[in-house]
Amino acid sequence: MKRGVRESIAVSAVLLAALFILPLLVIVPFRSELLTREPPMDETEGEPFVSGDLDSRTVLKVKNGDTVEEMDLGTYLVGVVRAEMPASFAEEALRAQAVAARTYTIYKLQTGGNHGSEADICTDSTCCQAYISEERARANWRKNANDYEKKVENAVTATDGETILYGGVPILAVFHSSSAGLTRAAGQVWLNDLPYLQAVDSPEEGDTIPNYYSRAEFTAAEFKEKMLAAFPEADFSGPVDRWLKNAVTDSAGSVETVEVGGVTVKGTQVRAALALRSACFEWEVQGEKLVFYVTGYGHGVGLSQYGANQMAADGADYKEILTHYYTGVTVEPYSFALPG
Template sequence: MRKYAAAGLVLTVLLFGGAYLAAGGPAAEPEPAAPETAAVHHDRDVTLTIQDGGTTEQMTLERYLTGVVRGEMPASFEMEALRAQAAAERSYVYYQLAAGRKDAHPDADFCTDHTCCSAYLSETAAREKWGGDFAPWNTRVEQAVSDTDGQVVLYNGRPILAVFHSSSAGRTAAAGDVWSGDLPYLVSVDSPEGEETVPNYYSTVTFTAAEAKEKLLAAHPELKLSGTPDRWFGAAAENGSGRVETVSVGGTDIEGTELRRIFGLRSACFTVAADSESVTFRVTGYGHGVGMSQYGANQLAREGKTWQEILEWYYTGATVGNA
């Protein structure tokens, strides 16, 4: 069921790489003082402390964003999509800087662990991963960061929690469909990607009766799972974005986002079929579904949308402006 909480959201990141695919949590909206001027804060002039494993280092926002865009979005995507990704991540950086450092890394502004912050791909790692494509692809990423220098997504004059995910099933999810409350700029909107434009848009995963029972009871020992799997599952209820709201399992309603976590599903847009021997999930899309869809952004770019238009498409009521 939907949860409305005035205090804000609990962020679950699950990344395309992450895009925000791990458990975490944004605090209530920060209340920084409104700037007196619209001066640009250039990325090269902002220094961050980044934790990489057991060490920390200083790097410019420009360098950090370049590594994050490498790690979060395919460098082969349309340039307008890459620019949108850079500006979205920059917005997230400023949002988190206003909210304060996380308990996971109190001595650093951000870390390179995608389950905590954002995926980060260093230049060395990118050379190894991309091989002969490194030079042209890295040039595209650097250009995306440079072209959006100092630009962020704003709502009421403040940088937003610009979360993103890999792909949606026709519509993105509202924040309250996934986390502990709503934000006015994170509502459900149409997203144009589909089977023709997204690799592995549909996925199927099957568990034996024993495997499914073990996973369910490990998370919810109170469940009554007698008999065979075809007796465990009731009908699924969906929310407005087509994702599973709840499923009755062993006499208890379990949220779709929780079943996604339990079974490691690519998204909460799924159907479940159970027989006497197994449980099968058929899943559409990848990621938590909130905010900008990366494959949707790529499709919008192919249709002629600018990076600013892409961001304003996915973050309702927001505008693009100086950090």
């Protein structure tokens, strides 16, 4: 009897031990792998970009903050397209942007640039073109990073070397975010007119564009301070509702000229002084405040990015987009190399 009890207890002990030991026998050989395994990486992430044959021939010195680094034209353009146009845009719009950015770069290089011997071009959008690294772009794009990076890179390689030419020469291929239904001629905004930068229809749908309509308000004191800094000869001794008057607008509603404190100035100068999103503005006086209602974003000359995206959505390819926004041009491969 006692022997049977002892045998039963022994069998139970063995079974109990097995319940604890067997899982360990399975897990322990793989323990380090289970505890240290990293999530699998997407094989496309981190693959180096390879420029096309024509773009790779031009090596630039790019000033990025306080440093200057060398990269070929294609690599630079990928960084520009990442920064200058939403990667969610249609592929044909991104290709149009890539060609415009390439043309703008070559134009700057051929006309001397802004940086002397230190650099060929920089990443400051107020001087040259905006630029963003792949790492920063991926952080912004998040779950769309791989798709967006591929779209941008394809836009550059698919248009390798293609440049916007007028009379066989690269143009000043300026671009902006969105127009008020019509782009502006260069002469309406800057000192000189250019035959390929003329006003054309632009099909962007304002209601679908973030901040297409914006509002800015200033107290009388703020407005007077900003205007006197820009136009010291202006006279603001009269009532507030007489400080700004006699606006002359173009067919798209952009202000060509306006009287500020009795001085006639360009609408673009008022835009700059008040940091408005565009020169397509109206205003009203509300008590001691001046309130501005602004349409579109940018100087309004050349390629409209949102207009390009709408044209692409309507079936236009990148060459049709470019020859629409830049008058009398051709889009062709253009071999360019820096001297030296």
